[in-house]
């Protein structure tokens with residue numbers, strides 16, 4: 001399910017995400033970070049940059065921190081997993097219309113990337129993931145995840161998605177005792193979305 005608001009953090013300085021990682025470590029140490037979140041919103045002028053009100057900015061940052069905390073907690077177990085999947089969101093394809101040459105296989109269900117555009121983040125992520133030995137899926141929505149996990153029995157999953165989808169997917173993984181790592185979208189909106197591909201490469 002998408003957020004009720006749209007955001008674009010793709011122009012926020014990279015340093016912002018380093019701060020998110022630092023704050024996440026503090027949260028992992030059970031420290032309260034409420035005031036730090038407020039300070040970050042002011043420091044990086046998140047409201048001005050995104051047009052979000054304070055409450056939605058807080059939701060967004062808290063979700064980004066939550067995702068990082070889960071990544072930290074699960075990392076050690078994740079690196080020991082062997083059979084892994086990578087779930088990518090269809091909304092980050094370079095094209096959302098018939099210029100995207102991917103076919104869709106409803107039996108999996110997943111788009112099968114045809115690598116039509118060298119600068120497509122999804123095309124690049126598919127290649128990188130497959131080279132690393134992952135089974136890669138380009139999903140039309142998070143509701144496809146249980147079907148795939150029930151038939152393939154993965155030990156570890158890396159997912160790229162917006163915060164809301166990550167939360168829903170995280171619950172599915174937890175119930176199935178599968179280790180997860182997440183790369184959050186930095187621009188949502190269900191079309192032409194964006195994620196940091198370097199973060200994905202590091203996570204894989």
Ligand code: SF4
Nearest residue numbers: 100102114116120123
């Ligand atoms: S590279 Fe793959 S996902 Fe991207 S537009 Fe082409 S076929 Fe679609």
Ligand code: SF4
Nearest residue numbers: 002089091162189190
């Ligand atoms: S932004 Fe992408 S991942 Fe999030 S709900 Fe929309 S289509 Fe799904």
